[in-house]
Each structure stands twice: as C-alpha cells, then as structure tokens.
Amino acid sequence: MAERIQCWEFFSCREESCPVYVGREINCWLVSGTHCREQIQGRFLEKMEMCLECPVLDRNIDLVQLRETLHLVGLQFRGITRALRDRDRELKGTNAGLADGLSRSFEMVRKLCLGDPTARVKIDSSNEMLVKLEGALNQMGESVQEMVDQSHELAMGLCQHYDTLNQIAGGNLSVTAHEDSANELIAKLGQLINKETRTMVGVISDYRQAESDLQEKEERYRLLFEQSPVGVFHYDHQLRITDCNDRFVDILRSSREQLLNLDMNTLKDQRVLPALKEALAGGPGFYEGPYSATTSPAAISISMQTAPLLGREGRTRGGMGIVEEISERKKAEEDLAAEKERLAVTLRSIGDGVITTDMGGRVVLLNQVAESQTGWRQEEAFGRTLQEVFCIVDEKTRDRCQNPVEKVILSGKTEILTAPTLLVRRDGQERTIADSGAPIRDKDGKMIGVVLVFRDITDQQRLSEELLKYEKLKSIGVLAGGIAHDFNNILTGIMGNISLAKMFAQDAEKVRKRLDEAEKASYLARELTQQLLTFSRGGAPVKTTASMAEYVQEAVTFALRGSKLKGEFSIPDDTWPVDFDQGQFQQVIHNLVINADQAMPEGGILRVGLGNKTITAGEGIALPEGRYVQIWFTDQGVGIPRENFSKVFDPFFTTKPRASGLGLATAYSIIKRHDGLITVESKPGQGTTFRLTLPASGKIPPVQEEAPSPLVRGHGRILVMDDEAIVREVLGEMLTRLGFEVAYAHDGAEAVKIYRVAKKIDQPFDLLIMDLTVAGGMGGLEALQQLLEFDPKVRAIASSGYSSDPVMSDFQAHGFKGVMAKPYTLEELSLVLGSLPNP
Amino acid sequence: MEIMVLDTVGLKCPQPVMKIAVLSPDMQSGDLLEVVGDCPTFERDVRVWCGRLNKTLLSVREEGGYTKRIQIQF
Numbered sequence: 001m002a003e004r005i006q007c008w009e010f011f012s013c014r015e016e017s018c019p020v021y022v023g024r025e026i027n028c029w030l031v032s033g034t035h036c037r038e039q040i041q042g043r044f045l046e047k048m049e050m051c052l053e054c055p056v057l058d059r060n061i062d063l064v065q066l067r068e069t070l071h072l073v074g075l076q077f078r079g080i081t082r083a084l085r086d087r088d089r090e091l092k093g094t095n096a097g098l099a100d101g102l103s104r105s106f107e108m109v110r111k112l113c114l115g116d117p118t119a120r121v122k123i124d125s126s127n128e129m130l131v132k133l134e135g136a137l138n139q140m141g142e143s144v145q146e147m148v149d150q151s152h153e154l155a156m157g158l159c160q161h162y163d164t165l166n167q168i169a170g171g172n173l174s175v176t177a178h179e180d181s182a183n184e185l186i187a188k189l190g191q192l193i194n195k196e197t198r199t200m201v202g203v204i205s206d207y208r209q210a211e212s213d214l215q216e217k218e219e220r221y222r223l224l225f226e227q228s229p230v231g232v233f234h235y236d237h238q239l240r241i242t243d244c245n246d247r248f249v250d251i252l253r254s255s256r257e258q259l260l261n262l263d264m265n266t267l268k269d270q271r272v273l274p275a276l277k278e279a280l281a282g283g284p285g286f287y288e289g290p291y292s293a294t295t296s297p298a299a300i301s302i303s304m305q306t307a308p309l310l311g312r313e314g315r316t317r318g319g320m321g322i323v324e325e326i327s328e329r330k331k332a333e334e335d336l337a338a339e340k341e342r343l344a345v346t347l348r349s350i351g352d353g354v355i356t357t358d359m360g361g362r363v364v365l366l367n368q369v370a371e372s373q374t375g376w377r378q379e380e381a382f383g384r385t386l387q388e389v390f391c392i393v394d395e396k397t398r399d400r401c402q403n404p405v406e407k408v409i410l411s412g413k414t415e416i417l418t419a420p421t422l423l424v425r426r427d428g429q430e431r432t433i434a435d436s437g438a439p440i441r442d443k444d445g446k447m448i449g450v451v452l453v454f455r456d457i458t459d460q461q462r463l464s465e466e467l468l469k470y471e472k473l474k475s476i477g478v479l480a481g482g483i484a485h486d487f488n489n490i491l492t493g494i495m496g497n498i499s500l501a502k503m504f505a506q507d508a509e510k511v512r513k514r515l516d517e518a519e520k521a522s523y524l525a526r527e528l529t530q531q532l533l534t535f536s537r538g539g540a541p542v543k544t545t546a547s548m549a550e551y552v553q554e555a556v557t558f559a560l561r562g563s564k565l566k567g568e569f570s571i572p573d574d575t576w577p578v579d580f581d582q583g584q585f586q587q588v589i590h591n592l593v594i595n596a597d598q599a600m601p602e603g604g605i606l607r608v609g610l611g612n613k614t615i616t617a618g619e620g621i622a623l624p625e626g627r628y629v630q631i632w633f634t635d636q637g638v639g640i641p642r643e644n645f646s647k648v649f650d651p652f653f654t655t656k657p658r659a660s661g662l663g664l665a666t667a668y669s670i671i672k673r674h675d676g677l678i679t680v681e682s683k684p685g686q687g688t689t690f691r692l693t694l695p696a697s698g699k700i701p702p703v704q705e706e707a708p709s710p711l712v713r714g715h716g717r718i719l720v721m722d723d724e725a726i727v728r729e730v731l732g733e734m735l736t737r738l739g740f741e742v743a744y745a746h747d748g749a750e751a752v753k754i755y756r757v758a759k760k761i762d763q764p765f766d767l768l769i770m771d772l773t774v775a776g777g778m779g780g781l782e783a784l785q786q787l788l789e790f791d792p793k794v795r796a797i798a799s800s801g802y803s804s805d806p807v808m809s810d811f812q813a814h815g816f817k818g819v820m821a822k823p824y825t826l827e828e829l830s831l832v833l834g835s836l837p838n839p
Numbered sequence: 840m841e842i843m844v845l846d847t848v849g850l851k852c853p854q855p856v857m858k859i860a861v862l863s864p865d866m867q868s869g870d871l872l873e874v875v876g877d878c879p880t881f882e883r884d885v886r887v888w889c890g891r892l893n894k895t896l897l898s899v900r901e902e903g904g905y906t907k908r909i910q911i912q913f
Contacts, residue, residue: 117879160891
C-alpha cells in the first residue's frame, strides 16, 4: 500500500478554515465542508465525482476507508431516498395547488385579454410562486385597467373634442371644449381648443369689425367721392378716366358714360395735360384757367389739382384730380381787380394828398399827390413813422405840430388841423396845407389805422389874400364911386362950358389960352374921376380883342411923353391876343409909367417886355390853369422894401409926397376885372418889376378901323334927359352948336311923355340922349323900354357918369344905339353922334 | 323613425365609442343610433360618452356574453 498523503500537503493548501486542514484528517473525502478547488464542498455524494478523480482518494482509500465510505454513501443514500419520497409527496400537493392557481390566473388573463380590465384573481394559494404569480397578475390587471381607463379617457376626450371641433366648424363659436380631464393631454387639448376658439372668435370679431370699419370707410369714401362739392376723377397711366363723381360730370356739363374711359390724350383742350402727367410722374400738378370741354360745348374757368394715386407698395397706380369751376370766382376776382384798379386810379386821381398809417403810426400808403407833396415815394415811406415822412410845423411859431395820427387814435374821431400848417418837404420846400385825419375802421367798426388827407392851400391862401385885398378895395371903391359920379356931372358942366367958351373966344388969344389951361385942368380932374370910378364898383371893362404887342408899345410910348425915362421894349411877334378895355389899360400903363418915373426921378430906362405864359397847377400863381399873356415893366429905381410889398396896391398908399396913392390901386382893380393878376418883384436898390398876367383871348383880333374925323355936324331933333340942370344946359348948347334942335326932360317919365306927344303931333325926335341914373326918378333904361313899346324904332344914346354900369358896356343889348361916358367934350360928343348907325 | 345601426362587435374599447363619435356630426337632433358591441366595457363607455356629449341613452339590451345592443338618441 502506498503511503497516504495529506491533501493539504498534496495541494499545498494552508486553508485554515478547512476542517480537513484544521483536523488534519486524512480521509478528506469523508468530511463535508472541505475547501477543495476553491469551493466549499458538501457531503461525499455531492462531491463524489470530484473525489473519485482526486489522487488523494486514490492514494488514501483502503478497504476500511472504503467500507466507511460506502457506509457513508448508504446513509446518505437513504437520507436522500427519504427526502425524495417526502419531496414527492410535497410535489404532488404543490402541483395540485399550482394547477388550481394557474387555472384561476389563466381565467383572469383570459378576461383581461377579452377586454375586461376589472378581471382579478383571488390570492389564497400557499404556493409562494403562485402567490407571486397571482399578485403579479393582479398588478398587471391594475395596470391594464389603468391603461384602459386612460385610453378610454383619451378616447372620450378625443370624442368630445371632435364633437366640439365639428360644432366650431359648423359655425358655433360659442361651444366650449372640456378642459377638465384626467388625461393631461386631453385637458391641454381642451384648453388649446378653447384658446384657439377664443382667438378665432377674436380674429373673427376683429375681422368683422375691420370689415365693418372697412365698409363704413368705403361708404364714407363713396359718399365723399360722390357727394363732394368739387369734381373728383381718377385716371390710369394711359390717361384714361377710370372713375369720376357727379360733380365732375356737372362741371363739364357732360355724362358719366361719355367721361368714363375717356382718353385724355385726345382732349380738345390740351392745357390740362401737363398737370395730369405731372401726377403720374409722382409730383403734384396744378392748372387754373379757361377750359373748353371735349364732350360738351362748355367753356368755363377751372382750378384743377392733380396728385398721384399710390398703392400700398408705394408705386403709382394712376392719378387723381380735383376740379373746381371758378368761372364765378374768376369774374369776382376780375371785378375785384377792376374795383381795386378803379380805387387806385381814384386814389391817384384825388387832388389831395392821402397818407394812411397803421395803429402804430407807421406809414402804409401814400398816393401820388402825397408823394409829390412830401417828397417821399411809397416804397421809401412804407413802414416809417409819420413824423419822418409828414413833417408839419405851425406857420406862425414854426413849432412842430402835434402828430395828427396820435390825435385821431386818441379821440377816435375825425380831426382837422386848425392852425395854419406848413408841410416841410423832404427837400426843405414849404407849402401851406390844410389837413384832416380820420380813423380807418374795419367792418366790425374797430379802428385799424388812420387816413390823413391834406391839400396844398398855398395858392388858395394867396387867392384868399388877394380876395381880401380886393374886397377892401371894393368897399373903398363904393365910396369913391359915389363921389366920382357927382364930380363927373360937375365936370361935364365945366368942360362943356369951356368947350363952348373956346368956340366963342376964337379971336381972344388970351382968353383962349386961359380956357385951354382950364380945359387941361378939367382933363386932369376927369382922369382922377375916371380912376376913382374905375377903382370903385364901376369899371366893368368894355373889352375888345386886340394884340397886346401892338397896343403896349404904343401906349407906353404915349405915356412916356414928357418923361425923362427911356423905354426899351422886348416884344415878340407871336404874342397871343387879349380881350381888354383899351381905355382902362391906358390907365394901367399910364400909372405904371408914372410909378417908374417917380422911382427914377433923374431918368433911366424902363424895360417893357411881353411874353406868352401857360399856367399849370402848382406853379404858385394865383390864377387858374390856362394861357396867359404877361407884360412886365422893370425900372432901375430904388426898389420897394419887402414890408411895403403887400401895401403897394392899397388905395392912397404912397411914399411920394405929391402922389395920389391911387395909381397902383387902380391898376390892380383894372387887372382884376380883366381876370388877370398884377404882381411886384423888387429888391431895395435893384429896381422893381411889375408883372401883369392877363388871360389870352381865344378870338382873332379884328382889323383896326380908322378913327372918324371930329365935329360931325348934323340936323334933326334931339331930346336930352338928365336930372342935372347944368348937364342939360351944356349938352343942349353943344347939340345946338352941332346943328341940332334940342328939347329937354329932367327924368325918364317926362322924356317918355314928351317923345309920345311929339310923335303924335308929327314932330318926332330923331334921337334921345338919356342919363341912366336919375336920382328919385325914372332912369334912361326904363324910359327906353317904355319908348320901345311905343316906338320900336326909337334911337337913344345912354349917358352916365358910372362907366361900370352894365348898360354902358353892352348898350346894344339894352336897346341903345350908342353910349357917352361923362364927362365928354364937344368933339367926343360929335364923334359919338357921327358913329351912330343910320336909322 | 329610422334607426341607424352601428355594429362594433369584435372591436376592443374604446374603438366602439370612437366610431360613435365619428358618426355623431352626421346625426341630426332626434336621430336614433343603435350600437352593438361586445367589449366588456362597451356599456360603460357608451354611458360615459352620452353623459359627456349630452346625448340620451335610451336602452341597453344584453344579447349574451358581453354582447349588448344600446340605443342612443341624438
């Protein structure tokens, strides 16, 4: 027998937990729980196969161990057999329970599979596995039920939402989806549906509102378009009218059918085309003016504005136009312009200066007269203060006058400047003005400015001064006239007797010489009375048309006889004729020559000139505009001091001791009655110039006739009527000397009586010489009127000491055949008698 | 009154009620639908559906097994 080995030695095992190692047991195969091959082994039968192959058994087993081993095996085998039997019995019981349990489980599963999620199995088995299985199955049933419930909930929710969506699709937006569901998705879906529904409701509502708004806007636009008071039309890029309103149709007096689709390129009146095309180019267009319609005979005035029609994208889709008929407005504008022009012309034509200011006293407007008077042009004056442009000072004090604008603004009323006011022009010239200011009010009565109206009264003032002077002279003249008349009657007696005495005293040289002297003195007296009468209310000139050029030189030369002065004449040939009384003018010239003679007592040159003069407004001459002839007399005397200028023409004013003081006053009066003017210009030590200005005549001077020869004798009966006995006596004597038979009457009534009786007894009178003025009785004019009724062929001569009597200046119109101004000489009487027309 | 019949036999729940739901939009108020189904939860599902969608469950007739015939008024 081989030596027995120790397994721990054989396998080099030092496993201290192995019972063989610990017990040092040689028969390791008989020990259970050994640690072999790194495993804890069980009993022999459990590890028999391993042990049978183990060299340790092979080395260590002998019969004894073999008997022991088999004994162990038998024990183990019996134990196993018992266990197996027990096990078999146990298994049989278990199988029965298991079958039952499984059967129930299968039933449950079947129900579950059939769709009954409530199927469950009762857990009452003792079989643990079966219990587990049943438990598991019940759990599965729970899970299936939960899934079924959830799927049902999902399906139900879907069904509900499907129904809801169908209703919504059918138009019922008031339906509400269920939002409470165990299924979150269904709940969320319900919320979503409701949200979408609300959104859709909102959108639809907004859409409907927008649609409503759009309809309303469209309606408004349509009303605006259709009922617009102006014509509106649209057109496309080809200039075709695509739409228009009724007003447009009315303006063109056409019809919609004719105007829609009208190609405006073919318009009869192409003036509107540029404006139409401008709109298509993107800019506004405009046309205003006359227009002739194409589809009707209308010819009107229009105002048209065009503009592009832009789409949303900003591109031009066409054009639109707005048309107004402005025919009436145009006419109103033209009328207004004409009215404005009329007003402007009126303003320009106003003879007074007009200045308007605003409420601040700043100049707004000047008319032409104001421009001329102030020296400021409208453009320069505009905006300036009134004081700058309209400088006025008190004529006497030279103080600046109160601003008239301020006065008007303060009072609100028309203000008139009362003090004499001088307007100082821009160039310093001064003119006397009368001015007034008035408020300018608007249509509501509110003051918006001031208007000043002023007039240059410089000339007017001079005229007034001349008039005043004239009136003064006139009043004095009335007095002088009365004296002169009576004196003339006396002179008639004196001169008449002297004439007669001279006839009787032809051979008495000395007596004749004395009578000549007496006659000269009476001539002087006559001249004096003539001057007085001329200066008085009388002196109405008996005018004839003559050339002043011819007359002046002759008259001046005649007046210079006996004077130390020498005359120098400057008289052009083309001087205009003048209507003047040659007798009176002789006085004027005579007086001016006398004045010059007195100014140059040692002699000198008197320069006399003539010239034509056309007077226009504003020249400062106190005469109306027109043609005049001027005659000037210039001496080289001592001159007249300035303070005497205004007095030289006053009656009885003289600086010469022996002068009457009536010469220049008489000349002034005569010139005045000839509608002329006499002025004086003088500087002390530089001589004096008297300038006469007389209206030129429109007539042609007649050819001068030769003067008749003196002492025309005649025959016949003459009736003399005069209230002055001396005049009757002298005149009667003169007539008798001339060969006439004379009868006498002391007033007109007696003369008529005597004339009638003489006619009846066939001893008619051939002529009457009647005094016009009979104190306290019938004058010659009235007597003649009575005689003319009795005898239309009566011939009468008017006699008067008043040469101003209108009968004297126009005797023929009153029925007389001639005139004789007292006093008269025998020669003058015979001249008048000789000039009478034959009966 | 004509009764529309819907056969859902053999269909597992919730397919029967989903079929009913599909037909529902075409049913007018007052129409009758008779549904036959054999799913164990068929009646319960139909009742719930009627309740949720405000339809009237008129009758339930058992026809053996799980098969039932249910009338619904719309």
